[in-house]
Amino acid sequence: ATPSIKCHATLPGIYSEASTLADIDWDNLGFGLIPTDYMYMMKCARGEGFSKGELKRYGNIEISPAAGVLNYGQGLFEGLKAYRTRDGNIVLFRPNENALRMRAGAERMCMPAPTVDQFLETVKETVLANERWIPPAGKGSLYVRPLLMGSGSVLGIAPAPEYTFLIYVSPVGNYFKEGLSPINLVIENDFHRASPGGTGGVKTIGNYAAVLKAHTAAKAKGYSDVLYLDCVHKKYLEEVSSCNVFVVKGNTICTPAIKGTILPGITRKSIIDIARGLGFEVLEQLVSVDELLNADEVFCTGTAVVVSPVGSITYMDERTAFGDGKVGRVSQQLYTALTSLQMGLSEDQKGWIVKL
Numbered sequence: 001a002t003p004s005i006k007c008h009a010t011l012p013g014i015y016s017e018a019s020t021l022a023d024i025d026w027d028n029l030g031f032g033l034i035p036t037d038y039m040y041m042m043k044c045a046r047g048e049g050f051s052k053g054e055l056k057r058y059g060n061i062e063i064s065p066a067a068g069v070l071n072y073g074q075g076l077f078e079g080l081k082a083y084r085t086r087d088g089n090i091v092l093f094r095p096n097e098n099a100l101r102m103r104a105g106a107e108r109m110c111m112p113a114p115t116v117d118q119f120l121e122t123v124k125e126t127v128l129a130n131e132r133w134i135p136p137a138g139k140g141s142l143y144v145r146p147l148l149m150g151s152g153s154v155l156g157i158a159p160a161p162e163y164t165f166l167i168y169v170s171p172v173g174n175y176f177k178e179g180l181s182p183i184n185l186v187i188e189n190d191f192h193r194a195s196p197g198g199t200g201g202v203k204t205i206g207n208y209a210a211v212l213k214a215h216t217a218a219k220a221k222g223y224s225d226v227l228y229l230d231c232v233h234k235k236y237l238e239e240v241s242s243c244n245v246f247v248v249k250g251n252t253i254c255t256p257a258i259k260g261t262i263l264p265g266i267t268r269k270s271i272i273d274i275a276r277g278l279g280f281e282v283l284e285q286l287v288s289v290d291e292l293l294n295a296d297e298v299f300c301t302g303t304a305v306v307v308s309p310v311g312s313i314t315y316m317d318e319r320t321a322f323g324d325g326k327v328g329r330v331s332q333q334l335y336t337a338l339t340s341l342q343m344g345l346s347e348d349q350k351g352w353i354v355k356l
């Protein structure tokens, strides 16, 4: 049955259906698209800034067959989450970081980007318009997916003449079917996610297309995801298709340094901060496969995956297990610290929470 939570009064008038919670199975959310009521769209020409957009009914969009994004992959996305807290607030976690990351990615991909303020305002507006889709406290979150794309027509290689910024949302639960139970990763030897000088360090759509082959093959073999190695030495960890990776040894936590081929994850950055605050030594540096396989614990971080403990890594057909199938002590501690903050259960001393 639909929990009887009253939604906040949102934008008056047009969003009348926002007054009660959507009638879906809130106890069984996974990470699949559940279409909601509204999306936000804003367009601008090359060389100009975004100025005015609007909320629209969620639905298909019309786009030129010659659009830059369709032909040359000129596109970026972001991912962030809105939570309903126990005391009835709706909060976002560090949305300004997503705005800044989109701006950095846009510079790399020759696109104009919304300002930080435009990004924050339009995300808030979209979340509030879809308020009835925000899961009850503790049952998941509303995943917010901002897109930036070259929507104008091009035939030869060139930045598109027009750009579209679009935000859609979907209620989500756990990314991995395992939930907080440990996931099983396989190290990929033949395919790489990114190369020096490429676009691995920005959230461009092509980075995710590039991992589909290895990811699909790994899933077919029963693995949760793929861990990629650097393409030069084939020896140092980069990241997983959907998230960053951390290796724990004693009181030290290591994660691959950001050097252009690794996505600067906002959860990654938050966990580094939280872990240091809890007294761990955190090193951002090269992390070899050997160090990984000798670790006490391994875990992944990302907006979608939150903190996901790793139960095993398979490398060259050999499986190394961690923690007896149980969630590691450090992973659990960091998961609890992060999610308590995100869900409004612990005090936000860092100013990471934005209340709507």
Ligand code: COI
Pocket (backbone or CB within 6 Å): 078, 079, 080, 241, 242, 243, 302, 303, 304, 305
């Ligand atoms: C996120 O964590 O928000 C991402 O963008 C990863 C994606 C594979 C779901």
